[in-house]
Amino acid sequence: MTKFDTRRGLLIILSSPSGAGKSTLAKRLMEWDDSLRFSVSATTRAPRKGEEDGVHYHFVNEPTFKGMVAEGEMLEHAHVFGNFYGSPAGPVRDAIEDGRDVLFDVDWQGAQQISNSALRDHVLSIFVLPPSITELRRRLVSRGQDSADVIQKRMQRSWDEISHWDGYDYVLVNDDLDATFDRLKTIVSAERLRRAQQPGLLEFVRSLHSEFEEGET
Numbered sequence: 001m002t003k004f005d006t007r008r009g010l011l012i013i014l015s016s017p018s019g020a021g022k023s024t025l026a027k028r029l030m031e032w033d034d035s036l037r038f039s040v041s042a043t044t045r046a047p048r049k050g051e052e053d054g055v056h057y058h059f060v061n062e063p064t065f066k067g068m069v070a071e072g073e074m075l076e077h078a079h080v081f082g083n084f085y086g087s088p089a090g091p092v093r094d095a096i097e098d099g100r101d102v103l104f105d106v107d108w109q110g111a112q113q114i115s116n117s118a119l120r121d122h123v124l125s126i127f128v129l130p131p132s133i134t135e136l137r138r139r140l141v142s143r144g145q146d147s148a149d150v151i152q153k154r155m156q157r158s159w160d161e162i163s164h165w166d167g168y169d170y171v172l173v174n175d176d177l178d179a180t181f182d183r184l185k186t187i188v189s190a191e192r193l194r195r196a197q198q199p200g201l202l203e204f205v206r207s208l209h210s211e212f213e214e215g216e217t
């Protein structure tokens, strides 16, 4: 795989148990920064009302999905809640080469695979926790998109997802949405600044040291 310049192209990963609010936060982040690219996943899940093919997901059947995996087209992939999901690698590579940051909405398995891939230096991972399990269920129900069976399955898997919270760079408790979004923007801005400074920093500190050694005190 190409060795990318790690100063460019942050891979911002959002994970959470289903219903904690990562898609809502992701949508806000995309509106906040129009240079950000969203990694549109492929999935074998059926579209929900209002979901558009190529925008929210690439909706594909199982043979197509498995073919993409076999051809090495996926940066990561996982089986989640009975369906296959995966992040196509091509658009991510293009975005990084373009110096763009990419936003992912993936589960812990996807986050782990990207964090262990050749792109690991680009990763900024953020786990979103719900304020309570009761509120998590309330949000899934109030979203009004899934059947009672699907909601039950997602609630049953919620602890499995939550139990991976400490593998992430940052954790946000999504209580008040505006406050959580502010914290998310702060994390992204600070990480961008840190990475932009990094390459020249060592040299700059060396120059300060030389100046100090030369007696400028």
Ligand SMILES: Nc1ncnc2c1ncn2[C@@H]1O[C@H](COP(=O)(O)OP(=O)(O)OP(=O)(O)O)[C@@H](O)[C@H]1O
Pocket (backbone or CB within 6 Å): 016, 017, 018, 019, 020, 021, 022, 023, 024, 025, 139, 140, 142, 143, 174, 175, 176, 177, 178, 180
């Ligand atoms: N801070 C919040 N307070 C109240 N409601 C919220 C908050 N954040 C998100 N919601 C609502 O909770 C519901 C679930 O949010 P969302 O779809 O973003 O979750 P998700 O984590 O992306 O779920 P999934 O993994 O199933 O896609 C939505 O109806 C959303 O409007």
Ligand SMILES: Nc1nc2c(ncn2[C@@H]2O[C@H](COP(=O)(O)O)[C@@H](O)[C@H]2O)c(=O)[nH]1
Pocket (backbone or CB within 6 Å): 015, 016, 017, 018, 041, 042, 045, 076, 077, 078, 080, 081, 085, 086, 087, 105, 106, 107, 108, 109, 110, 111
């Ligand atoms: N590993 C991956 N997980 C993904 C990807 N796209 C979405 N997801 C996760 O699946 C669940 C369910 O999503 P939903 O849209 O059906 O509610 C959620 O946790 C997503 O983060 C992916 O490409 N890879």
